[in-house]
Amino acid sequence: MxxxxxxxxxxxxxxxxxxxxxxxxxxxxxxxxxxxxxxxxxxxxxxxxxxxxxxxxxxxxxxxxxxxxxxxxxxxxxxxxxxxxxxxxxxxxxxxxxxxxxxxxxxxxxxxxxxxxxxxxxxxxxxDKDLQKQFKSYEPEVTTKMITVKDEDTANTVISALQNGDKFDTLAKKYSTDDATKNDGGKQQPFDNATTTVDSKVKKAAFKLKNGEYTTEPVKTDAGYVVIQMVKHPSKGTWKEHxxxxxxxxxxxxxxxxxxxxxxxxxxxxxxxxxxxxxxxxxxxxxxxxxxx
Incomplete structure (x- = not known):
């Protein structure tokens, strides 16, 4: 069997x-x-x-x-x-x-x-030893917005627009190829370090961001290039809390x-x-x- x-x-x-x-x-x-x-x-x-x-x-x-x-x-x-x-x-x-x-x-x-x-x-x-070991790679569940585009040049255009003060939601509707999220400002389902449906490069880049920050370099994925904005990044806390x-x-x-x-x-x-x-x-x-x- x-x-x-x-x-x-x-x-x-x-x-x-x-x-x-x-x-x-x-x-x-x-x-x-x-x-x-x-x-x-x-x-x-x-x-x-x-x-x-x-x-x-x-x-x-x-x-x-x-x-x-x-x-x-x-x-x-x-x-x-x-x-x-x-x-x-x-x-x-x-x-x-x-x-x-x-x-x-x-x-x-x-x-x-x-x-x-x-x-x-x-x-x-x-x-407790198992849990403490797992905590070393643990990242709390974060809420993000993402703009996915086909090429790096477009991703850099989005980043430049953000640096010039344009709103992330507006840019998502204009540029994102993700039809499921673009009209909601690119808002994603929350994810943590163990989420398997999110690209590992996206997770790595996202976990470095504080609330309100966005990636200043495009993140390359199988779906294209992604620009990420952090909406909610909780404190990691201690292993006993999680x-x-x-x-x-x-x-x-x-x-x-x-x-x-x-x-x-x-x-x-x-x-x-x-x-x-x-x-x-x-x-x-x-x-x-x-x-x-």
Whole structure:
């Protein structure tokens, strides 16, 4: 069973693998050569690796939702979705199409991963030493405005205009290629050092700014050149003041560790009272829990 699958979440097309109830199996497809029933489809899909992985994911998601569903808010999912939209800008729809996903499926995948992170928070330990080490790279969540342009010359034109007293919001509407934010003065979703949807060069440049300051040199990214203005940059404070955020960042990092993730998933499934009713699928969770009994 693929360990990586648990980290990905249900990002692909979920296939219906429900066991057929007593009675006649429902027809899925009709053709001039005959019909295809749910039972036929299920029996075929459960023999494939993709079908097995999808069922594994469905089992895990059921258990995670039951145990941690109340801890994942819709606002968290929507915030991450906004970050993706801001990151990809006008290419967001193309990105979804390339991944073979709808926006609803992306939101589902985001929620799955947030549920998994709650499990990591619950099933792994966080010592003071761990938190202090994480604090060395910690930056508090900042609020910024950004103007993204295609070339360096235009970025320098924007910076010159700012130095001459022009308003950042006005310049964003005039020059920014980010259609999702330009009419709101380029205002971005808040981000911290652990935010993965913001370019590392942008984060590095932003964290150097004080409130009201802007970058005096263009920041080169894959999307073009960016001019950043700091709106709100909180004080870093002490590690004890940010225990919750530090644990959250560590949990996100641990989700990339296959051994840690395997241990967490095993613990979650063992506590989920999972029973495989289809005898031919009894070993589908082998390596995580024993469902043969």
């Amino acid at each position: 693929s360990k990586k699958k648990w980290a990905v979440g249900a990002a692909g097309i979920l296939m219906s693998l429900s066991l057929v109830a007593c009675g006649q199996s429902k027809t899925v497809v009709t053709t001039d050569g005959g019909k295809i029933t749910e039972e036929q489809y299920y029996n075929k899909m459960k023999q494939t690796q993709q079908g097995k992985q999808e069922l594994q994911q469905l089992i895990l998601n059921k258990v995670l939702e039951n145990k941690y569903g109340s801890k994942v808010k819709k606002s968290e999912v929507n915030d991450q979705l906004k970050q993706y939209k801001s990151q990809y800008g006008s290419q967001f729809s193309a990105m979804l199409q390339q991944q073979g996903m709808t926006e609803a499926q992306l939101k589902g995948s985001i929620r799955d991963n947030l549920l998994l992170k709650q499990a990591v928070l619950d099933k792994t330990s966080f010592t 225990k919750s955020e530090l644990k959250d960042q560590l949990a996100t990092s641990r989700m990339n560790n296959s051994s840690t993730l395997h241990s967490v998933v095993s613990k979650v499934l063992k506590s989920g009272d999972v029973h495989i009713e289809d005898n031919s699928m009894k070993n589908i969770l082998s390596g995580y829990i024993d469902t043969s009994k």
